[in-house]
Amino acid sequence: MPRKVREQQIIDVAVGIFAKRGYHAASVDEIAELAGISKPMVYLYLDSKEGLFLACLRREAERLVAAFQEAARGAGAAPELRLYAGLSAFFAFVTAHRDSWVVLHRQASELSEAIAAAVAEARRAVMAEVAGLIRDGITESGRGARLGGQDADFVAHALVGAADSLTDWMEHHPGQSPEAVTLRLMNMVWVGMRDVLDGEAWLPEG
Template sequence: MGAGKTKRMPRAVREQQMLDAAVRTFARRGYTAASMDEIAELAGVSKPLVYLYLNSKEDLFTAVVRREARALTEAVRAGARPAGQPADRQLWNGLRAFFTHTAQHPDGWAVLHLQARTHGERFAAEVAAARAEIVAFVTQLIAAAARAAHRDPDLPEREVAGLAEALVGAAESLADWAGATPGVTARQAAATLMNFAWAGLDDLMRGRPWVPPGDESGDGAAARAG
């Protein structure tokens, strides 16, 4: 590495190189085993420069988590546009964007879904905030679909929130499965989840919920079926 070449590199570009190297190292080594020496070498800079830009290993990992979480949420939102589409089309496009992003950035997904959640509250809180943003977005889609189906009354807010949590959780698990299963494309993963979830959601929104045996006259979903 030539010192002059590094000196001429814009700070923003150099910092992204460090973050790229950190994502790869944290994903493959784990937070505890990852070393700043390895990250610096992979980025093509000196270790003191990494510390100068990003202060500490903890701050570096936080910056990585924030960048990867932001990239994922932006990909999902961008994929689901435009907002005027039917809710099922928006959800389909959002899911395809989610699975495409996780497939194209497996190290980033490993950092978010595996490393950040298990190495301290500070990191877990960053991931939780990004996840909450996606859940809120899916909640809006489900609520919009319920309104479009002319349900009266609308699905209760708590139930819509629960459905969104379930759907996002299923997407996260399916992303792990798709990443570990050769030949599964983002489109196939998204179609699997839509086939699993949308028919049931559609029935629920149209007032045809599944009723547990013996609960035909009970409360909750059964009451709404009456």
């Protein structure tokens, strides 16, 4: 069996176990056994438990970002439609691949530098993508005059954080389709942003 295939098989199993048990509670023993392979092979291919987890992280992050980008790029020129398509792909992905999501989202802390860095990098990639779309949207709408680059970043963080949190929300509202969630989120954020840019400010005084 070719090396690359074996490696992917191991990663497949590992993602499941890491999602179910968490990084620490997962044991290399269990992963090897479920992958139908001996432990030394796992070490030969992936180097260490950390290497194995990193491989999982990278593959799943890549898949998630790819899903987002592909959808966004296939959605024509309008930035808001691209954002919409990307978000839609995101919700579809996390719905379909819970394990990937759990590994990406819930294991960030208490891990080594290397892992924390990989997680941060994955998140940064998503943020950049989203912020880019937002920036484009602002520019295109001709409303960008008053805004520096920081604003798109701010909105991107808010939006991605909202999306993360709504992923949990979806779990408790199974009737809601990913599409419906996407649409509602777009409405809330995009309209808000647009109006704010139009000068419709909210101030504590009301």
